[in-house]
Amino acid sequence: MKIAIVEDDINMRKSLEIALSDYEEEFEVKTFRNAKEALKKLDESYDLVITDINMPGMDGIEFLETLDGRYDAIIITGNATLNRAIESIRLGVSDFLTKPFEVETLVEAIRRSKKVRARVKGSAEKEKESDTSLFYGTSPALEKTLGLARKAARSDASILLLGESGVGKELFARTIHDHSSRRDKPFVAVNMAAIPENLIESELFGFEKGAFTDAVEAKMGKFEAANGGTLFLDEIAEMPYHLQAKLLRALQEKVIHRLGSTRGIAIDVRIVTATNADIKAKMRNQEFREDLYYRIATIPILIPPLRERREEIVPIAERSLEEVVTKYDLGSKTFGKAAKEALLAYSWPGNIRELIAVVERAAILSDGEEITPEDLFLDARS
Template sequence: MKIAIVEDDINMRKSLEIAMSDYKEFEVKTFKNAKDALKSLDATFDLIITDINMPGMDGIEFVKTLGGKFEVIIMTGNATLQRAIESIHLGVKDFLLKPFDVDTLIAAIKREDKIQKVKKNAAKESKKSDFGGFYGTSKPLEDALKIATKAAKTDATVLLLGQSGVGKEVFASYIHNHSPRAARPFVAINMAAIPDNLIESELFGFEKGAFTDATEAKAGQFELAEGGTLFLDEIGEMPYGVQAKLLRSLQEKEVRRLGSAKGIKTDIRVIAATNANLMQKIKDGSFREDLYYRLNTIPITIPPLSERKDEILAIAQKVLEQNCVKYGFELKRFSEESQERLLAYNWPGNIRELISVVERAVILSDNDEITPHELLLELRSGVNSDKNR
């Protein structure tokens, strides 16, 4: 691991050089100020350790200049502790309060080293996989992906069907990334997350003065997705009155901002998704039949996680690694019994529920092994049983 130490105090700098020389796994370069460091830093460095109070450019400005290209550990005295805390907002993961002993510094470095190894391994595994964005694979998933891959090569509208939490946005992203539009924007909008009275302006934009609060013109999601893909999640929740305008935009390939008499030509690919029964909504009069058939050019039904058991442990392991990195924990593992419990559970909330369960288990576990007790699946099973009575 190649480390840069930036410290203006010559005694401190030399002390760190001597102490770090005992650790052959670390290659250490020291700099007396931030400007000197910036001249020499390149992609071969894995970690920066810097003081805050330095002449010329202080540690906070130094971190800002690095722009997130390197992981950073801050060294600080009591007088600058508040500034060190501010550095967290810049992405700094750790800081050491002076005076500190060498063991504390080495522990912080090794913690960062382990986190970086997890990240690199995750990146390698992602590159190895042909299932971009998917953490595991199974026969039902592969069958759905075969259809998605064929659809991706075209501009046909795709309708993703399946229970809540099965990964419909991941599928939409997969289709976009494997399409000729991959280099252009992927814009996702959730109909259920936007108040009914704002959906039209959010989708199509508005001109200045179109309504009371329209103090300036704003482009809608259709325009923002120009050349790329617009993902309309929870399409079944779209207000009936807006559906006609969406249908017209899809057929005419143009949108009209609120308050404008002029249409704007668009070149986008639309993917829609829902966990609702649209045919029932059509019967109920809450969803337009003509829009349904326009969106349903290529329907893809995504199976629930209960039918994709082969993916469960792979997804759980990937989420575990991500959360260990996220919360700065040592890398943890699932006990054999925990793995059995994960496989035996029915996952009514699908992948979204699995992600939630694993994140909580990572936080609650006191040791490096996650036990069934920390998964709390018994409690969840009880809740599900109550619902089914």
């Protein structure tokens, strides 16, 4: 079992190296001083990542978000808080150990991770075999668009995903990444509309210590975090006009500058962007730069709305129902024939996101095992 240990404290790092050397027949251990160094070296040969939370540049939570579940993970920290523990669990961390701990405690955690990994290995391999494993259903419209996405993935050309809100643009971006030569490198997603305007630049490009009032330590941005992999910029049309020129320059020169630094950092990132806006209208209104559009839209891909992919509606609903009843321990629930007909008859203006929300609410509020059209409450939405 190959293990990566990410720990900025040299004494702790060396102690773990020495302690785990007693288990060299069972574990192969590599250590890294920080998350940035680890991201450059991690590949598919690693089975487990053990990381501290509080580290300069990129903390353990951000590190795990960047890894995006590609490895089993164990958190070790000397400053445990409930919020941090909950956040790490949300990211799929198998154990959360508070310093100081006995090495035997860590070894037991590693062995537990190994057992779980062995148990799920078969199902994970089956999932990888399917090109549509990220999607809950299929349809001719979806297959046609996926075919175009997989072809585009073979190159490093910039891709712009177009389509209504809720059609699954991030799933398409992940599919493009998974079918590219960068599949073993990070996939980093950023929603431009969700970041306050004054933080977008530092979020994308990072900053140096002292760059502004609250910059008590340096931090890498999303470009650096995605280096070697794919950076997905969702809602790209919402990016403030005055920052678009800096993004364009970074894409053209493949060099970024952290806030507060004059030193350029070379980046090797594949860009996938997405928007549900009429981006050409924004260009006409001088809200989006034309030169940036042509840089990001080498291959534009239009994702059809759910109303044009009706074959997917019931499979998506049934898969979502399975997840909801498991999540909330609701017992056995199924869709009745009339409920399925109601699902198919509805226009789904909010697309897949709306469908999943409707299913979750119906599952929680329905009294019987069979979900009825009344449980779906679609008449009020029409």
